[in-house]
Amino acid sequence: MNAPGLYELQKRMAAAVMRPLTLDEQMRRRDERNRSIADEVDSFIKPNDRLNSFERLEIYNRQYWFRLFSSFEEDFPGLKSIVGSRRFDRLMRAYLHEHPSRSFTLRNLGSPLVAWLRENPEHAQPDTDTAIAMAALEWAHIEAFDNEQRPALTVEAIAALDDSTCLSLQPYVRLVEAPCAVDDALIALRDASQGAGAQASNAVGIHLVRRTRSSKPAPGQIYLAVHRHENSVYYKRLQCEDYLLLQAFERGSSLGEAIEAAFTDSPLSEEDRLAHVQSAFQYFMHMGWLCEPLPTEAG
Amino acid sequence: MPANRFNAFTNYGVGIGLRVPHYRHILEKKPVVDWFEIISENYMIGGGRPLAILDSILDQYRVVQHGVSMYFGSAEPLSREHLRRIKELVRRTKTPWLSDHLCWGSVDGTYTHDLLPMPYTFEAARHTAEKIRQAQDFLEVPIAVENVSSYAEFHVSQMTEWEFLNEVVEQADCGILLDVNNIYVSSQNHNFDPCTYVESIPAERVAQIHIAGHSKFEKYILDTHDHPVLDPVWSLYARAIERCGPTATLLEWDDRIPSFEEVHAEALKANRYLTPQAAEPLAVTA
Numbered sequence: 001m002n003a004p005g006l007y008e009l010q011k012r013m014a015a016a017v018m019r020p021l022t023l024d025e026q027m028r029r030r031d032e033r034n035r036s037i038a039d040e041v042d043s044f045i046k047p048n049d050r051l052n053s054f055e056r057l058e059i060y061n062r063q064y065w066f067r068l069f070s071s072f073e074e075d076f077p078g079l080k081s082i083v084g085s086r087r088f089d090r091l092m093r094a095y096l097h098e099h100p101s102r103s104f105t106l107r108n109l110g111s112p113l114v115a116w117l118r119e120n121p122e123h124a125q126p127d128t129d130t131a132i133a134m135a136a137l138e139w140a141h142i143e144a145f146d147n148e149q150r151p152a153l154t155v156e157a158i159a160a161l162d163d164s165t166c167l168s169l170q171p172y173v174r175l176v177e178a179p180c181a182v183d184d185a186l187i188a189l190r191d192a193s194q195g196a197g198a199q200a201s202n203a204v205g206i207h208l209v210r211r212t213r214s215s216k217p218a219p220g221q222i223y224l225a226v227h228r229h230e231n232s233v234y235y236k237r238l239q240c241e242d243y244l245l246l247q248a249f250e251r252g253s254s255l256g257e258a259i260e261a262a263f264t265d266s267p268l269s270e271e272d273r274l275a276h277v278q279s280a281f282q283y284f285m286h287m288g289w290l291c292e293p294l295p296t297e298a299g
Numbered sequence: 300m301p302a303n304r305f306n307a308f309t310n311y312g313v314g315i316g317l318r319v320p321h322y323r324h325i326l327e328k329k330p331v332v333d334w335f336e337i338i339s340e341n342y343m344i345g346g347g348r349p350l351a352i353l354d355s356i357l358d359q360y361r362v363v364q365h366g367v368s369m370y371f372g373s374a375e376p377l378s379r380e381h382l383r384r385i386k387e388l389v390r391r392t393k394t395p396w397l398s399d400h401l402c403w404g405s406v407d408g409t410y411t412h413d414l415l416p417m418p419y420t421f422e423a424a425r426h427t428a429e430k431i432r433q434a435q436d437f438l439e440v441p442i443a444v445e446n447v448s449s450y451a452e453f454h455v456s457q458m459t460e461w462e463f464l465n466e467v468v469e470q471a472d473c474g475i476l477l478d479v480n481n482i483y484v485s486s487q488n489h490n491f492d493p494c495t496y497v498e499s500i501p502a503e504r505v506a507q508i509h510i511a512g513h514s515k516f517e518k519y520i521l522d523t524h525d526h527p528v529l530d531p532v533w534s535l536y537a538r539a540i541e542r543c544g545p546t547a548t549l550l551e552w553d554d555r556i557p558s559f560e561e562v563h564a565e566a567l568k569a570n571r572y573l574t575p576q577a578a579e580p581l582a583v584t585a
Contacts, residue, residue, distance in 0.1 A: 006423050007374035007406075009455065013415065014406040046452045048490060050518040056451040059519065064411055101410040104368040104381055105340050148345030171345060231348040 009044060016041060017060045020097050025065075027058035068096050071106040075142060076113070077193070078134040078186040082127055091123040107146075110139050130217060133178030137186060137235070140174035140226035144233045147172040152288035158281070163256030167249045168293040175247055176224045178217075183224055183235040185217040227289065241266050242280045252293065301544045305441050305474025305506035307395035311361065311547035313573065315566045318552070322352055324559040332563065334361040336549045337392070340368055343384045350391075357392060363507070363547075364394040365476075368410070371430045371444065372403035372417045382437050389440055396506050398443040398476040401427065401464060416449035419456035419463035428470030435473060443474035443506035448484035448513075448522035460485065461499040474506035477543070479535040480522065480551075484513050487520045493531075497538050505543040510536055510569065511551040525554035527565050537572045545573040 016037065022028055031037055038054040045053040072092050073080065080088040099112050114136045117124050124131035148171045161167075169175075176182075223243035225236045238246070241262045248258035263273050284290050302308045312333035317325075324330070335356060342353050356362060366385065369377070389397065402414040417423050435442045446464055458466070468475055477500060479493075486493035510533075512526025528536075528550070540546065550566035 005420070005455070006372075006418065006426055009418055009453070010374050010403055010406050010415075014409070014411060017411055017413070017415070018409070044453055044455070046454055048452075048488070053451075055518075059450040059521075060413060060415065064413060067412055101412060102408055104378075104410060105343070106412055107344070146344040146347035146349060149347075172347070228347060231351050 012040070012044060013057075016057055017064050018100055019061065020093060021062065021065050025062060027054065027061045065096075067106075068101070068109065071109050072096065075110050076135060076138050078138050078182065078189055079131060081185070081189055082131045082134050083124060087123070087125075091117075094120070094123060107142065110135075110142065114139060127216070129179045130182065133176065133180070134182045134186065134217075136176045137178065137182050137224070137226065140176050140224075141186075141233050143174050144172050144226045144228050147228075149228075149288075150291040153285065153290040153292065155285075157292065158285060161255055163254060165255045166252060166293050167255065167258075167290050168252070169246060169250045170227075170289050170291055172228045173246070173289045174226045175243060175250060176226055177243065178222050178224070180217040180219045181222060182217050183222065183237070187235070225289070227287065229287070241268065241276060242283075245277075245280060246284070246289070249290065301546045303474075303503060303506065305396060305443055305504055306547060307441055309395045309547070311363070311507075313566050313569045314361075314363070314547070314549045315562055316365075316549065316551050316553065317356060317362070318556055320556050321559040321562070326352070326355055328559075329359065330559065330563065332360060334363060334547070334549075336363050336365045339364045339366040339385060339388055339397075342388055342391075353391070362392045362394060363549075364388065364392055364397045365445075366397065366399035367414070368404070368412075369399040369434060370402065370404045371399065371434070372401060372415075372423060372427045373405050374403070374426065375405065375407065377430055377433055382434060386438050389438055394440060396441040396443055396474065397438060398445055398474075398507060400447050401444040401467060402447045414447040416447060416451060416453075417463065418453040419458045419460060421457060421466070424463055424466040424470065428467050431467070431471035431473050435471070441474055441506065442471075443476040444468065444471075445476035445478050445509065446481050446485075448478075448481040448488075450488055450519055450521075452489055459491070460489075461496045465499065465501060468501065468504050473504075475500060475504045476507045476509060477505050477539055477546075478509035478511070479539055480509065480511040480513055480528070480532045483529075483532050483535055484520045484522045493535055494538060497535055497542065500542075502543045505539070505546055507547045507549065508536065508539055508543070509549055509551055510566075523554060524551045528568070533568075533572075536569065540572045548573065 019028055019031065019037070028037055031040070041053045041057045045057050047053045047056070069092060083091060095113060095116055099116060101109055114132060117132045117135055121128045150170060152170070153167065223238045223240055225238055225246065227234055227236060245258050245262040248261040253261065259277060266273070268276055302310045314334035314336055315332065317335040317337045337353065342349055344350065369381070400414045402417060404411045404413050404415050417427070431442055431444060444467065446460065464475065479497070482493045482496045486496065510528045511522070511524045512528055514521045514523040514526065548569045550562065550569070552562045552565070556562065
């Protein structure tokens with residue numbers, strides 16, 4: 001199956017549709033090499049008696065960006081509250097230009113955002129670490145909302161554990177650490193937006209927020225498990241040791257390696273560590289957060 | 300005519316799109332609705348609330364899948380992984396037929412999330428039909444392709460939109476989801492007679508009909524799905540029903556969504572044409 005003419009035409013049109021808008025949300029007149037976009041569009045789009053070729057394609061160009069902006073803003077209201085409206089707008093345009101959607105669903109639009117912010121910290125200033133942590137929390141929320149739930153580890157499987165056993169985290173449990181209380185800030189923001197009349201995102205369940213800047217999250221390192229229980233997403237604060245334990249499982253470490261990673265810098269005494277691990281496992285089991293690794297994850 | 304091989308010989312009546320703001324009303328009040336159409340992509344996920352709600356709806360209602368991302372007209376081949384996920388959902392919903400659009404929207408793995416118009420060429424028709432055949436073979440349910448609304452036309456086109464639609468569905472041997480609002484919107488944007496379009500489609504292939512509202516601007520009409528159905532669209536719908544017989548009909552209302560009752564009442568106006576002998580449509584019952 002080959003359609004070279006079709007491919008070339010679609011490539012040209014897609015480039016025009018996805019080209020960034022001007023600051024006043026119009027289609028650009030010149031491309032990156034200063035060539036006339038009107039000339040380019042004229043060569044494949046017909047005008048009609050009311051619109052020229054450029055104006056006809058501009059409808060698609062604007063729709064493309066408005067759709068992406070709307071989805072991104074719905075997914076990251078917390079990030080917007082940290083960096084402010086103006087910086088958020090610049091951040092959003094730069095990010096979406098570098099990372100157009102590579103998925104059939106807009107749900108995944110923010111997937112590379114945290115990595116991109118780390119590479120481009122100037123977009124997250126001045127509270128860079130807080131902004132990145134908030135973006136990580138909001139992406140974790142999206143994943144916790146609708147990621148798969150695998151069969152939880154059974155009591156029998158737990159009883160058979162030894163140091164070399166590898167465990168896995170449920171795909172709907174995501175780990176986030178932050179230099180301040182981004183969890184409280186996001187919950188407060190969402191509460192404030194309730195009743196604002198905005199439409200909830202189908203994938204995320206976060207409402208659009210009218211207020212664009214919140215008070216700063218309270219400082220202090222936190223460790224979070226963002227998870228789902230009875231189809232609602234929760235942010236559970238963890239002790240550092242528990243967080244490191246889960247993080248090691250997420251990396252595919254064995255039980256022995258995970259315990260070592262959890263307590264390397266821990267102030268807990270040797271005697272207290274065993275009780276701590278037992279208590280942590282009881283909680284993880286109660287929540288069903290642990291499962292067996294898929295064959296592709298094991299070893 | 301309404302029950303045909305393209306809708307698995309079903310005889311569905313008037314449905315509405317399943318939308319998030321109506322979830323609670325539907326699950327609590329259990330209104331009488333012939334069927335719901337879901338956007339497949341909203342449920343092609345691992346788990347969580349959307350799938351739990353879908354399962355509750357499936358317990359009580361008939362559901363038909365409607366997709367927005369198969370992009371039969373994109374030059375790139377179908378994604379096997381994407382098809383596998385759709386098939387997983389097909390098994391869950393037991394949709395009797397499945398629809399997606401006669402359009403393209405992705406190039407080299409980058410998605411526009413738009414329903415972009417096709418160049419109406421024989422090359423594009425052959426390519427698109429082949430992809431529809433492949434999808435139909437893999438998914439093992441009848442596929443109906445929907446005509447999209449459009450705002451641009453290509454110099455390279457070799458035929459009209461309805462000739463292209465006919466060419467594709469004949470080659471693919473698939474059904475048509477006839478969107479009469481889209482026909483009207485495109486007719487105004489491209490200066491053709493919408494009745495000619497409706498008269499020209501192979502009526503025996505129409506599996507389903509879409510109706511919706513649109514917005515008129517100074518120089519073009521936009522397919523916004525945020526209004527009740529307008530009179531010229533009802534007129535086209537009436538003609539389509541005359542040609543196709545009483546066909547499964549669905550109202551799309553996707554933006555500025557009013558109450559469930561308002562959306563359903565608007566959809567039920569279709570009964571004036573589907574069952575003209577009947578009295579006014581029944582009120583929604585709780």
